[in-house]
Amino acid sequence: MTNLQVITLVSVGAHPTSGRPRRAEQDARAVELGLRLAGEHLQVLHAGDAESEALRSYLGMGLGELGVLQQSAADDALPVLADYLSGCGAQLVLTGTQAETGEGSGMLPYLLAERLGWPLVVGLVEVEQVDHGIAQVLQALPRGQRRRLRVRLPFLASVDNAAPVARQSAFGPARRGNLEALPAAAQADPLLTAAQFQPARPRPKRLKVIKAKTGAERMKAATAKAAGGSGQVLKDVSPEAGAEAIFNLLIEEGVLR
Amino acid sequence: MSDLIRRDPRAEWIARNRLHPLHAATQPAVASWLSAAGVLRKNPHAVGFIGPNGVKRIDRSGAQQGGAAKRSTASAVVQLPLHVIEQPAFYIAVVPDMVGGRLSAHDKDLLGLAHKLAGSDGAVVAVIFGEHKESTFDCNGVDRLLQFADDAFDGYAPEARVLALGAVERQLAPRHWLLPDSRSGGGELGRRLAAKLGERPATRVWQVADGMASGRAGAGREDLVQRAPRLILAAVECAEPVSETRHEVRPLALSEALVSHLPRIQDLGAVAVDPAQIPMAEAEFILSGGNGVKDWALFHQAAAALGATEGASRVAVDDGFMGRERQVGASGIWVTARVYVAVGISGAIQHLQGIGACDKVVAINIDPTCDMIKRADLSVIGESAAILQALIKRVAAHRQGGARDAA
Numbered sequence: 001m002t003n004l005q006v007i008t009l010v011s012v013g014a015h016p017t018s019g020r021p022r023r024a025e026q027d028a029r030a031v032e033l034g035l036r037l038a039g040e041h042l043q044v045l046h047a048g049d050a051e052s053e054a055l056r057s058y059l060g061m062g063l064g065e066l067g068v069l070q071q072s073a074a075d076d077a078l079p080v081l082a083d084y085l086s087g088c089g090a091q092l093v094l095t096g097t098q099a100e101t102g103e104g105s106g107m108l109p110y111l112l113a114e115r116l117g118w119p120l121v122v123g124l125v126e127v128e129q130v131d132h133g134i135a136q137v138l139q140a141l142p143r144g145q146r147r148r149l150r151v152r153l154p155f156l157a158s159v160d161n162a163a164p165v166a167r168q169s170a171f172g173p174a175r176r177g178n179l180e181a182l183p184a185a186a187q188a189d190p191l192l193t194a195a196q197f198q199p200a201r202p203r204p205k206r207l208k209v210i211k212a213k214t215g216a217e218r219m220k221a222a223t224a225k226a227a228g229g230s231g232q233v234l235k236d237v238s239p240e241a242g243a244e245a246i247f248n249l250l251i252e253e254g255v256l257r
Numbered sequence: 258m259s260d261l262i263r264r265d266p267r268a269e270w271i272a273r274n275r276l277h278p279l280h281a282a283t284q285p286a287v288a289s290w291l292s293a294a295g296v297l298r299k300n301p302h303a304v305g306f307i308g309p310n311g312v313k314r315i316d317r318s319g320a321q322q323g324g325a326a327k328r329s330t331a332s333a334v335v336q337l338p339l340h341v342i343e344q345p346a347f348y349i350a351v352v353p354d355m356v357g358g359r360l361s362a363h364d365k366d367l368l369g370l371a372h373k374l375a376g377s378d379g380a381v382v383a384v385i386f387g388e389h390k391e392s393t394f395d396c397n398g399v400d401r402l403l404q405f406a407d408d409a410f411d412g413y414a415p416e417a418r419v420l421a422l423g424a425v426e427r428q429l430a431p432r433h434w435l436l437p438d439s440r441s442g443g444g445e446l447g448r449r450l451a452a453k454l455g456e457r458p459a460t461r462v463w464q465v466a467d468g469m470a471s472g473r474a475g476a477g478r479e480d481l482v483q484r485a486p487r488l489i490l491a492a493v494e495c496a497e498p499v500s501e502t503r504h505e506v507r508p509l510a511l512s513e514a515l516v517s518h519l520p521r522i523q524d525l526g527a528v529a530v531d532p533a534q535i536p537m538a539e540a541e542f543i544l545s546g547g548n549g550v551k552d553w554a555l556f557h558q559a560a561a562a563l564g565a566t567e568g569a570s571r572v573a574v575d576d577g578f579m580g581r582e583r584q585v586g587a588s589g590i591w592v593t594a595r596v597y598v599a600v601g602i603s604g605a606i607q608h609l610q611g612i613g614a615c616d617k618v619v620a621i622n623i624d625p626t627c628d629m630i631k632r633a634d635l636s637v638i639g640e641s642a643a644i645l646q647a648l649i650k651r652v653a654a655h656r657q658g659g660a661r662d663a664a
Contacts, residue, residue, distance in 0.1 A: 014476055016476055101476070114452040120449075144530060145541070147413060147526070147528060148527075191457065197480070198482055233638065237639070239644045243644055243651050250563070256563065256652065257564055
């Protein structure tokens with residue numbers, strides 16, 4: 001699969017505690033996946049400031065260079081990325097699920113896919129095989145499950161925390177790597193005029209509201225056991241009949257694969 | 258009917274009048290009396306009273322006088338007031354996740370938020386795909402139900418679903434679209450819909466108040482406050498679920514037929530994952546063993562046959578049959594499985610706390626009075642080894658049948 005043309009889109013992340021700029025967790029996983037697929041042919045792209053030091057930690061993962069579409073923090077990354085990707089002949093574009101700074105709505109891969117007219121795979125874990133322009137991929141589902149999909153190239157894929165863990169960033173390659181600024185026509189993002197950012201407020205804890213009118217009802221609500229109550233009990237049945245009942249419930253719930 | 262004790266003057270009058278034809282029938286059973294021969298006769302059946310659990314209790318302190326049985330009061334089920342919207346001024350569309358065919362807690366919060374946005378003249382439309390097993394749509398605030406029960410929406414079909422939602426948009430033009438910002442489908446479907454409709458959504462919204470939506474931004478260190486847009490992807494606990502009204506779940510149908518399309522992403526089905534690799538806290542299906550399991554080799558074999566993640570009660574862990582990381586309960590892991598099968602676990606309160614978030618609990622136990630049976634949705638009373646063996650056989654037969662079908 002080394003002839004696959006892969007582009008990974010990266011952003012600058014923020015440390016969850018200190019808020020210091022760093023490589024974004026999911027984007028680093030996308031780079032890792034790209035390195036496994038395309039090796040040294042992987043192309044990594046960022047829309048933002050080419051002077052940003054945090055971008056060097058992506059270079060430290062073993063990249064020779066990183067393309068930066070030059071724009072300011074208040075600009076919209078979507079049009080420049082869409083323009084660049086439509087003309088570059090990529091077959092697979094990898095992104096993280098959600099940015100760690102700014103709005104972080106997670107809409108970028110969806111809007112890019114809509115603009116480019118490409119299919120989008122959410123939660124990519126592994127590309128199993130590619131032949132005749134059709135890729136067979138594994139998708140992560142909640143609760144550790146996986147699903148196999150077949151999708152035609154070119155396509156976009158977003159990567160979440162189920163993807164392989166990113167390799168460490170080495171200091172020497174990070175210094176030696178080249179941040180290459182590419183020209184881009186930046187457009188301002190209209191959101192920032194309409195909305196405002198505030199420091200996150202802690203969310204109110206949900207209280208257990210008891211809507212009891214009388215003292216007896218309040219007493220009952222305070223002392224009631226958390227029991228289902230209406231369970232079905234099979235007594236004096238053969239093991240086969242009991243197993244059949246359990247089996248039917250498992251089939252009905254769809255947990256037996 | 259209330260629990261107030263009311264006097265019945267007529268019954269009292271009959272009790273005083275020994276010549277009344279109903280006197281004998283209405284007299285309570287007397288526990289002891291002096292017979293004509295002067296012998297004290299006792300009726301042991303008339304002693305005591307029936308307690309609240311249906312068990313006969315005898316109070317020897319003298320406070321309770323025999324025969325005064327508690328009047329049975331049929332506990333009336335409270336009917337919540339029905340909230341009827343005949344001609345809705347506008348619609349609020351909600352697309353619940355329906356994990357396992359039922360409304361999740363997240364879905365219910367979302368319906369509560371929709372109800373808040375709908376006020377008294379809007380109608381809440383729930384759009385669901387495929388079959389469902391939910392029976393409480395009415396108590397959770399669904400005014401209209403739009404169900405797409407086509408084969409095209411089975412499995413992973415986000416593109417078909419977005420097309421269907423586009424048709425809903427054209428017909429109803431809802432004032433707001435609400436989707437759960439969850440990993441089980443809602444977050445993805447909502448963002449696809451937003452890209453399709455060209456609406457900029459508010460994501461991870463945790464509060465909508467006075468027309469302003471507050472949602473987490475970035476990595477959660479900041480909030481983004483904006484005017485509530487048409488499309489809202491809401492986080493858990495975004496609003497209180499509906500609890501005070503009942504709603505008519507009036508079915509709604511689309512007037513236009515859905516156009517079929519060729520999916521660009523083909524679903525090849527679920528991949529078998531090693532259940533032992535899945536973290537216990539997020540495993541979907543857990544087979545848990547306790548003190549009643551004697552044959553642990555058989556237990557492991559059953560878990561492998563069912564494809565379930567293994568769990569254990571504290572006793573089984575203390576006895577060394579399972580690792581500490583497999584312990585379910587207050588001092589172990591709080592699990593969130595959809596189906597939890599407890600084999601030989603009597604259900605200590607610490608264990609029941611740990612499985613509080615489980616949907617369906619199945620108990621296999623030899624003791625019909627244990628607490629686990631009271632919690633379980635299905636209990637089988639019997640020897641666990643025999644039942645597990647029968648279950649392994651049944652699943653093997655099912656698997657073989659499936660393999661034959663596939664070939």
